Amino acid sequence: MLYLIGLGLGDAEDITVKGLEAVRRCGRVYLEAYTSLLPAGREALEKFYGKELILADREMVEQEADSILKDADVSDVAFLVVGDPFGATTHSDLVLRAVNLGIPYRVIHNASIMNAVGCCGLQLYNFGETVSIVFWTDTWKPESFFDKIKKNRQNGMHTLCLLDIKVKEQSVENLMKGRKVYEPPRYMSVNQAAEQLLTIIQNRRLQGEEPEITENTICVGLARVGAQDQKIASGTLHQMSTVELGGPLHSMIVTGTMHPLELEMLKLFSVDSSTFENNAFQRNT
Amino acid sequence: MLYLIGLGLGDAEDITVKGLEAVRRCGRVYLEAYTSLLPAGREALEKFYGKELILADREMVEQEADSILKDADVSDVAFLVVGDPFGATTHSDLVLRAVNLGIPYRVIHNASIMNAVGCCGLQLYNFGETVSIVFWTDTWKPESFFDKIKKNRQNGMHTLCLLDIKVKEQSVENLMKGRKVYEPPRYMSVNQAAEQLLTIIQNRRLQGEEPEITENTICVGLARVGAQDQKIASGTLHQMSTVELGGPLHSMIVTGTMHPLELEMLKLFSVDSSTFENNAFQRNT
Known part of the structure; x- marks a missing residue:
């Protein structure tokens, strides 16, 4: 068996x-x-x-x-x-x-992270498609995950973003020389994911698009979900770019339309409680 | 604590x-x-x-x-x-x-069922919004879940359908008389869910709509997921209306666009293997 x-x-x-x-x-x-x-x-x-x-x-x-x-x-x-x-x-x-x-x-x-994210208070049946946010390189900066998040949000749905993990990656040099020498593992943080999203928002604005998701969109950063020292932080996308969540693994949620009970739960984890006073309902407009 | x-x-x-x-x-x-x-x-x-x-x-x-x-x-x-x-x-x-x-x-x-459904081989990140299918009554036959499934499918996504549970329900008579007498618990089966979907498809056709979901759409019926005697059956929506899955709890998935590996997994559970030969790719067109 x-x-x-x-x-x-x-x-x-x-x-x-x-x-x-x-x-x-x-x-x-x-x-x-x-x-x-x-x-x-x-x-x-x-x-x-x-x-x-x-x-x-x-x-x-x-x-x-x-x-x-x-x-x-x-x-x-x-x-x-x-x-x-x-x-x-x-x-x-x-x-x-x-x-x-x-x-x-x-x-x-x-x-798994796919159901345990419910611990932040957002309801699992209000989530749309899950996306993966990959590490950008100098020459490869895909934005396709942004369009999926946008679509979910247009449908009122939250998006769980799984953040990239690089384990046993080889440098181009080692790969070319056939050397089985691996780079240290890298785990994308909520800060890095938020930075990439903010960059995409800037790009879209330069293209004349008024993005569905902005610096003020309410997001949730989650670190080490299920572990004794798990951390959950809710706030704007901008706040996610600087929030301190500690070691890996991290995940992030971009919210869609929130039920009042979901909002009450998110307030328990707010980086800055005034964010929710100013922001929470604005994002549903 | x-x-x-x-x-x-x-x-x-x-x-x-x-x-x-x-x-x-x-x-x-x-x-x-x-x-x-x-x-x-x-x-x-x-x-x-x-x-x-x-x-x-x-x-x-x-x-x-x-x-x-x-x-x-x-x-x-x-x-x-x-x-x-x-x-x-x-x-x-x-x-x-x-x-x-x-x-x-x-x-x-x-x-939870929200992540354990992955055992049928459909990938969790290819699921859209989860829906609940409720028991119809003589006077209340909502169809809103059908439109959510349709939207998911148009986006290529699978839909997990949670099936209704009625526990500690009172009859109208007992409710009006204030008697705390409860009806026996009822759990919706995959057969019943499929029947309701087939009825909606007929209704939509009468309204001149060519439904995105038909009798031939590939679905997955799941019973007692995680238990020793769990059962999984894949086949057309029509086959789901008669498949024998045993006691509760049941759930059903309406598939979207399938990756070849997902299809290979579903074949392991097929009610009738010829279904997949005739049907599997047709539904992606």
Whole structure:
């Protein structure tokens, strides 16, 4: 049996009781280590589970999937994923490969950022399409996510923005020389995401567009959701460019039309309570 | 401290290790019992937690919230919610009331239907707005959810349809006589939801509209997601009107534009594999 087990978002104890029992029963336990980050770290997990974990980076999952699935038809193998196994990144490839090999699989779900963002008080059924905001480079500054946020907002919907993660990236030089030397991991902050959005707004104004989203649009910055030290900050997009939220992972929400109860909840997390007095209803006009 | 603890979707063991520890520490433990249904049932939870649970129905949460929060500033109280505390139904009211009383609160997340639907292989970031399909009555047959599904589909997005739950409903007669006698609980099935959608499609055709969604649109029926006996079935909307999925809770997805990998996953669950051969690409045209 292949178990795909969600670890949730915080520390080792965010695994479900069912998930923990499955991990302890499995012969080999892989930890997916390229699409997210569990603040706890591998050692803490190993200690809590009483099991050695095999780190599965992107190369391994994509190129050596058969080694992960080896003997899973006759023994139990676990594949651990931060959040939910079918959260922001799905592991359909691995599932399809298992099914084709006649290996039964089972999913043990957990919270992912896709549902845990509800903790800020914005209602999940008022969210439109989720977008990813990628790190801009000197030569590549895509703006397509902005148009998706705009469309959601025009429909009155909030947008969850997942912020870029660069893990095991190679510099162009190392890539060209075929050296498997990797850059330090980078995680986009709410500040950086807000800066990129503000730049796009300026660009659009230069093109004569009056953007649907402005510096004054109410946003929510979230850091380390589900962890003991999670932080939530609500305020204008401009405030998001300077708010202090600490270490990764960060996410950001651009709000659409807010229900009064949603607004009450957001006020609990306001960077500056006067923002909501001046701003909250203006944005619905 | 007020703990809002998600129970996940399956049985007692779907609580997180952290959640279980909090439950065992708390003086009073409430179980929210009106927006969802844990297949396990209350007794199984009580046995597993080693705690007596106080059932909190809608009346209690809305009218006696202060009794739930009593002494939570000096002792620990748990409020258990099937799925995630901020999933399909948020408990913002209770949180705001706690904050106003100076009671600290903590959320312990878990999977909810809002993220666990990813198990069918459709990617969560390809979902648009979630809709609720309500039971029609003789005199009330709203169609507004259809237009939201249509809009999502026009944008290429999938739609998660949450299906109606009627718990502790009173008949008109009992309501008028002020008798607290309740009807048996009712849970909408995928068959019923599909029937209502098919009726709307017929209505729209009579009005001269060529609906974006037809009998042949690919849908996914899901039952008891996260439980040991979960069932997933993919096929046309017409097939959804007769598919056998067993007991509650059910949800349904109306697909938008599908990525080949999403399609491969859906084929694993097809009611009739020939449907996908004939139909799958037609719907993207």
